[in-house]
Amino acid sequence: MTAPQIPDLDHLRRAYALTRQATQVTPLLESAFLAKESGAARVFVKPESLQWAGSFKVRGAYWRLTRLAPDEARRGVVAYSSGNFAQGLSAAGQALGIPVTIVMPVDAPAAKRDATAGYGARVILSEHGARPREEVAAERAAAIAAEENLVLLHPFDDPEIVAGQAGAGLEALEQLADRNARADMVLCPVGGGGLIGGVALAFRHLSPDTKLFAVEPQGFDGMGRSLAEGAIEPRPAGAATICDGLMARAPGAAPFAAVAAAGVTGVAVADASVRRAMRIAFERLKLVLEPSGAAAIAVSGKTVLVIATGGNVALADFTRHVGDA
Numbered sequence: 001m002t003a004p005q006i007p008d009l010d011h012l013r014r015a016y017a018l019t020r021q022a023t024q025v026t027p028l029l030e031s032a033f034l035a036k037e038s039g040a041a042r043v044f045v046k047p048e049s050l051q052w053a054g055s056f057k058v059r060g061a062y063w064r065l066t067r068l069a070p071d072e073a074r075r076g077v078v079a080y081s082s083g084n085f086a087q088g089l090s091a092a093g094q095a096l097g098i099p100v101t102i103v104m105p106v107d108a109p110a111a112k113r114d115a116t117a118g119y120g121a122r123v124i125l126s127e128h129g130a131r132p133r134e135e136v137a138a139e140r141a142a143a144i145a146a147e148e149n150l151v152l153l154h155p156f157d158d159p160e161i162v163a164g165q166a167g168a169g170l171e172a173l174e175q176l177a178d179r180n181a182r183a184d185m186v187l188c189p190v191g192g193g194g195l196i197g198g199v200a201l202a203f204r205h206l207s208p209d210t211k212l213f214a215v216e217p218q219g220f221d222g223m224g225r226s227l228a229e230g231a232i233e234p235r236p237a238g239a240a241t242i243c244d245g246l247m248a249r250a251p252g253a254a255p256f257a258a259v260a261a262a263g264v265t266g267v268a269v270a271d272a273s274v275r276r277a278m279r280i281a282f283e284r285l286k287l288v289l290e291p292s293g294a295a296a297i298a299v300s301g302k303t304v305l306v307i308a309t310g311g312n313v314a315l316a317d318f319t320r321h322v323g324d325a
Contacts, residue, residue: 004254006261007163009205012198015063015160016167022062022095023167026050028175033284034297034306042181042303046172047287049311053119055293056168056195056309057088057155063164064153065092073098078150080104080126080137083112084245084292084310085155090119101150103141105133109244111314132249156192157252166198172305173206183210183305187267187296190214190223192248193255195309200262212264215296217241217271223251223259224266232256242271242321245292245310273298279322281308288313291321 007015026048034043048056065077076099079089086102093100100121104113105128117123124144128136145152154161169186176183186203188196196214203210214223219239226233234250241247251259277297281287289297293310 004257005159006258007159007166007201011163012166012170012202012205015163016170018066019059019062019164019167020171022092023059024051025171028172028179029285030179031285034280038304040302040304043306044176044181044183044304045281045285045287045297045306045308046168046175047285047308047311048168049287049289049293049308053087053091054115054310054312055084055088056165056307057085058091059088059167060161060164060194060198061085061089062092062095064158064160065089065096065098067160068098068151072151076100076150077153078103078141078144078148079153079155080134080141081155082108082133082244082247083116084312086116086121086123087112087119087312089153090116090121094120101144103137103144105137107133109312109314109317112312115312134247134249154252156194156248157254158194159254161194162197162201162254162258164198165195166202168195168307169199169202172307173202176305181303182207184302185211185213186305186307187213187215188307189243189246189292189295189309190216190251191246191292193223193251193259195307196223196264197255197258199307200264201258204262212262214259214264214266215298216266216268217243217246217274217295218268220247221266221268222248223256224268226251226256227260227264227266243274243292243295245290246295269295269298275321275324278318282322287311288318290318
């Protein structure tokens with residue numbers, strides 16, 4: 001099997017130059033409270049929850065759609081997603097005039113389903129029973145692609161998705177430089193690895209001394225396990241977590257290649273820590289984060305950059321998790 005392409009710095013910069021015209025510059029927030037709590041000198045939080053469609057996903061989705069051939073763009077694309085990639089791809093497709101079909105597990109959060117449809121995508125729900133929901137949704141998306149002659153897109157296992165997501169890291173590097181700061185550590189939530197792949201490459205090229213950490217829920221630490229083994233290792237079956245956006249069975253080959261090349265370390269956090277992180281983000285930073293988006297705030301260090309990845313959470317779910325913190 002051919003080794004996945006690892007985007008170089010020029011590739012990342014070309015993607016960022018285009019996607020920054022269609023995305024928002026999310027702020028870089030400094031938190032004295034988090035610094036004191038963690039013992040860090042400084043803590044910066046980059047809330048990608050404030051990005052279009054509520055997460056960083058639109059960065060990679062937009063770049064990937066611009067890589068389509070004209071006839072592919074006319075036919076449209078299909079992908080599977082539990083929510084945030086669905087919304088990011090749908091928003092990007094709406095902006096570019098490209099038809100989007102999304103296969104979502106039937107138990108994906110209703111707020112994410114509704115938002116995806118709100119961006120004009122066709123949403124098809126998949127029933128997975130006792131099987132891994134990602135596996136069933138992927139099979140359904142592949143079948144639709146074949147039946148309707150649509151381009152099948154993967155939510156994270158794609159070098160172009162990795163390149164597009166790197167914009168969050170390149171933007172953060174610019175913002176840190178404007179504050180005369182350099183991150184000793186970068187903490188990034190990980191599901192399939194598309195974001196940490198891009199962010200890690202950006203920092204490895206431009207801030208090589210920065211330590212990079214992939215933050216995952218306990219029991220869903222496929223990236224951490226894979227990094228420790230030196231090869232992709234699926235997570236064990238039967239685990240549960242409140243971080244519904246970080247439930248990938250295993251990291252993608254393209255993100256894993258990027259992360260391994262960048263020297264990332266895996267860190268697993270408990271749901272209780274994630275709930276507390278959601279509460280801190282709300283009370284101290286005035287950020288409404290979904291569990292998946294808050295995971296990295298549950299870790300501490302020196303001068304730290306935390307990527308808060310998403311805020312697509314229903315009010316009832318948010319209040320339940322925060323109330324349990």
